[in-house]
Amino acid sequence: MTRPTTRPHGQVALVGRPNVGKSTLFNRLTGTRGAIVTAVAGTTRDVLGGAVEWQGRVFALVDTGGVVGASLDPMQDAVAERVGRAAATVDLLVFVVDGREGPVPADDEVAETLRRHGVPVVVAVNKTDDRRSRDRASEFHRFGFEPIVEIAAEHGLGIGDLLDEVVSRLPPAPGQAAAITAAHETDVPPTNETRIAVVGRPNVGKSSLVNRLLGEDRVMVSAVPGTTRDAVDEVIRWHHRELRVIDTAGMRRPGKVAQSGHVEAVSVVRARHAMEQADVSVLVIDASAGVTRRDAAIAGEAEAAGCGLVIAANKWDLVRGQGTFAKEFDLDVRETLKFADYAPIVHLSALTGERTARLFDRVDEVAEARRRQVPTGELNRMMETAVRQHAPSAQGKGSVKIKYAVQSGTAPPVFTLFTTRGERLHFSYERFLKNRLRGAFGFKGTPIRLKVRGR
Structure with missing residues (x-):
């Protein structure tokens, strides 16, 4: 990434427990190797700050490494205090979690603190550079934050998708709001x-x-x-x-x-x-x-x-x-x-x-x-018909029932199935469901992802 030359507008903070890759992500986004790029007003001296440029937008990024989640003891008030301080000064929080380990109690403590502050949150599931960790990424839906972006900061995977989500949620830069208004007034469709x-x-x-x-x-x-x-x-x-x-x-x-x-x-x-x-x-x-x-x-x-x-x-x-x-x-x-x-x-x-x-x-x-989004009602009617025609089977022994389904993502389409057991369906049944989804809703030329959660 090139070093920004214009003044940042908008502030984003990386939060999360230790050792999930916040510093690696900070270095990847800012193009630095861990040096303090700039002093960030209103934060503690051990918070790193830098500037990031993406799609013509420049925003300030702070890394709360060593601050948020510094202790694994959920009873310590320091965690909530430091997160609250960040939430009071930034426009967006990027909640970094470890896709290899999946959700742990320390993540729950950070998530609970974030929910109390009402600042927009993007979840970055880091270290998803193998199939197993990518499959576990759906487990982080339990925190209730959207969107969830799979990344591998060390290798640069998914960074563009993360930045797209961040920039789209920042307040308009000076002059941008007027440009957006002018575009609507002249009926010019947005660039796609x-x-x-x-x-x-x-x-x-x-x-x-x-x-x-x-x-x-x-x-x-x-x-x-x-x-x-x-x-x-x-x-x-x-x-x-x-x-x-x-x-x-x-x-x-x-x-x-x-x-x-x-x-x-x-x-x-x-x-x-x-x-x-x-x-x-x-x-x-x-x-x-x-x-x-x-x-x-x-x-x-x-x-x-x-x-x-x-x-x-x-x-x-x-x-x-x-x-x-x-x-x-x-x-x-x-x-x-x-x-x-x-x-x-x-x-x-x-x-x-x-x-x-x-x-x-x-x-x-x-x-x-x-990019297609399927209404939940239509999706579940299709699922009911599919289940009547062909009962689901899991990878392990025993029966499993699909309670309901939601489309939890696009580009590519992701569908989360809530089942009685929460374990992955047999690959042949997953293929059957994907074929039914294509037959009902199109999805020509795009892969489909299925996630399974217990209910």
């Missing part, structure tokens, strides 16, 4: 940028496709695999919408990357980060070569990142007219990418421009589906 990451193996035509979409030679194109090293992006307008198209380095097998050295390794990390920040990933596959296990692995990374997915079968000009090739190709893709059978497929040619316009149509549909 869709982030598109173009990913795939080396030399499948990613850069050629990006250049075709942008209408210029923005990215260097070469027959040598790995020409693109950095994730480069451009914003274009399409149907009164802004699309940020990000071209990424070709993602080879880990063994090949290790042999190529540090530069390519960093490029692959950036490509993965682009998927984590994207609304939709476009997976480019070389239709003339067919779908490969590496294509499936990249699709799996997109699914894990939670972004939408569209499959672009490139070089279609080389295979067009080969009888039943299109049908056989699509069947092969569905068989190889069983876990992502929700992703639409577009046959196109970056070289000739054939069907490239359709790609934006599919991306737009997927981005909309990823």
Whole structure:
């Protein structure tokens, strides 16, 4: 992150018990290594302060490391006193918790203190860099705070999503309120940028496709695999919408990357980060070569990142007219990418421009589906019908009943199921429910997350 050059407007405090990663998150957001960047008026001398810039907004950030939750004894008044002091001077609190450990009594004490002050709270579930910790993130819904954002401060995962939530909840900066009012008065719709990451193996035509979409030679194109090293992006307008198209380095097998050295390794990390920040990933596959296990692995990374997915079968000009090739190709893709059978497929040619316009149509549909919110009543009526047709089963022994369900998140859609046992449903039943959700409400091209809580 670049160092802000304008004056901060709005204050945000990081709160939480010790050892949940507040200082690491502070360093990640401010771009420092633990140094005191600036003195923050009205706070104790062991509170670190800095400035953060995001989407044109600059806000002051304070780290209450070593202050909030300094003692695990919930009877000590110091915790409540220090949180109260922070709550009285800031616009927003970021409640940092440990996703690996899950909720502990010290978190409950901090949460109880936060509830008494009425300051907006964003929950940052840190250390969610593996599947188990991501699954545990839903347990923090019990605190009653929204939104809940999964991050890994050490690796920079989810930081953009956290900053989006923070900035959207800060009071308007000077001049911003007038600009918002003027926009409403002139009936100009707000900017709605869709982030598109173009990913795939080396030399499948990613850069050629990006250049075709942008209408210029923005990215260097070469027959040598790995020409693109950095994730480069451009914003274009399409149907009164802004699309940020990000071209990424070709993602080879880990063994090949290790042999190529540090530069390519960093490029692959950036490509993965682009998927984590994207609304939709476009997976480019070389239709003339067919779908490969590496294509499936990249699709799996997109699914894990939670972004939408569209499959672009490139070089279609080389295979067009080969009888039943299109049908056989699509069947092969569905068989190889069983876990992502929700992703639409577009046959196109970056070289000739054939069907490239359709790609934006599919991306737009997927981005909309990823943000879709289902009314709770409609959701539970669908669940009742599904349960009558196919009773739920858990991973362990014994029966389980789904009491009710709510949509607890979007982008990607997250549904929390309240059950009699609170343990994860059998994977086959989860797949059944996801298919029913898609059939009832669409969700084309987007992964769906299911969380289970005891009731």
